[in-house]
Amino acid sequence: MASQLNSLQKIMSLSQITRNSFLLICFFFLLWYISSSFYFEQKELLSDKNEETLTEVHLTFPLTLSSNTTITTITDDDDRNPLEELNKKYCGKPTCKFLFVYSLGEQETKANLHFRSFSQLAEKLNRIMILTNVGSSRIGTCNKFPFDFYYNNNLLQKEFPNVLFKSENDFIFWLKERDQIKRKINNNDNKVIPPLSILHSSIKLHKNTNMKTFYDNAETNFDKHKCISKFEPLMNTKDPTNSRVKYTKLFIRTTDLKTEKSRVKSSELLTKDLTIDEEILLVNGYVIYPLFPQIMPVIPYSDHILNEAQKIKDKLSSSYIGIHWRLERSTPELLPKCVQGLIKTLNKVMKEKRIKNIYLATDYPLLSSRSQSSTFKEITNYHHDAIRTLNETFKINTWVSLGGLEQLRKHNKYDKELNGSGIQGILDKLVCMNSNYFVSGPKGCSRVVSTFTKTIADERRNRIKDKDYSLLNIIDRWRIHL
Secondary structure, eight states, X not given: OHHHHHHHHHHHHHHHHHHHHHHHHHHHHHHHHHHHHHHHHHHHHHOOTTGGGTOOOOSSSOSOOOTTOOOOOOOOOTTSOHHHHHHHHHHSSSSOOEEEEEEEOSOHHHHHHHHHHHHHHHHHHTOEEEEOOEETTEEBTTSXXXXXXXBOHHHHHHHOTTOOEEEHHHHHHHHHHHHHHHHHHOBTTBOOSOOXXXXXXXXXXXXXXXXXXXXXXXXXXXXXXXXXXXXXXXXXXXXXXXXXXXXXXXXXXXXXXXXXXXXXXXXXHHHHHTOOOOSEEEEEEEOSSOSXXXXXXXXXXXXXXXXXXXXXXXXXXXXXXXXXXXXXXXXXXXXXXXXXXXXXXXXXXXXXHTOOEEEEEESSOXXXXXXXXXXXXXXXXXXXXXXHHHHHHSOEEOTTTTTTTHHHHTSGGGHHHHHSSSHHHHHHHHHHHHOSEEEEOOBTTBOSSOHHHHHHHHXXXXXXXXXXXXXXXXXXXXXOOO
16 A cells, blocks of 8 residues: 555656646747747848838948947836837937938038038927938938938037937838837727827028018928838828828028028027927928028038048149039030130149149039039030030049049949939039139139039138148139130
8 A cells, every 4th residue: 555655656746747847848938939029020120121112222331220329129118118218219318309301402512501500400499310311412311322421420410519410220210110119009999109290391492572481381292202202101191190290381581591690580480480399390491591690610521532532632643723614504605715714724823833733623524424413404515615625725634534433433323423413523522622723714604603612712711721831722713805
């Protein structure tokens, strides 16, 4: 009887051990399943599988987060608001408020000015400024290259120490994670995370001096090129379950922006009108003039463009004359006299200043039949003959002949950028700033009122004040004899 009892106890003990082992195995399997599910969910969140519809990742600048941005992990901790935790990660506080100027209506030199103005507005509104994409000598989200393709983000941050800047890719990651939180937490009966709140505003200049600056509700047709549709489905302004959008328009009278004094009042009105609670302030801007009394310094250009400018300067050896000849606003019939006037001026300067080399910055086509300005459409035989005459008289150097932007030219991805208006305009600007002598065309031969030329002259003036003795003048304009 005792032996049977011992055998029974051993069997029960073995059964207990087997059951405990089975439960332990089940526990570890369940733990593995939960961990794996979470891992693949996060992996799906950050995958680039659908990135083609959001942003075109380009060759040298892959889709990455800014260095000061980390990924948020969603937990079931009821004591913390997951949206607030996400916002703290991206924005440093429980609520994210963005200013996204997705379209600036002018070419790079003026767009550079306007982006500075809107960065000042971001500071006044205490909003994060989105670093809009660039390309084709424009700043606008329809373009495929990130902001730092043209500009130095670190130096921009130093100019605006009180503004937090985020790239378009950072913005996409925030939208992705916010959307994931919303899908994970919300259900039919419990709408914890609301739709995106957006104010979509058009800010334009009007020239009617009889009309005062006014701000009002507006229709929904600002984004004519449908550029912001690339953020769908994460930000869909047409879907009320995704985004609650209010549309407004601000028309600013020209005289309210022309002087520093007038901009004091208009900038206060602008700041007041756009002090809102919405998470995202989308702006389509075309303002021509600065928005604030203080005009901030030009946004510094990327190191890779500065390096290209230095290479060209080195190839031009001891010294060179920089010419900016924008043919777009010239009178075609005057161009034969224009080129003769330029030749006479060049001969004089080369003899008196003992300068041997010439660099030409122009909107005339260099790599293709397309001009180097998106607004220069009608190229005539007068234009062709003028450039041909100049080339037959001197050895004319350009960014193309000197091998500028060689690495970009090796890749088809940059063909559109380099065959029309694009990054080479910035390179031309920098090379002309560095030239020992700088000339530009007179009225009738070129565009006289040019922000591009003025920027070069302003930089040269500042360098001469700082005793840069390599610069022999600020700017001269050649003459023609009618």
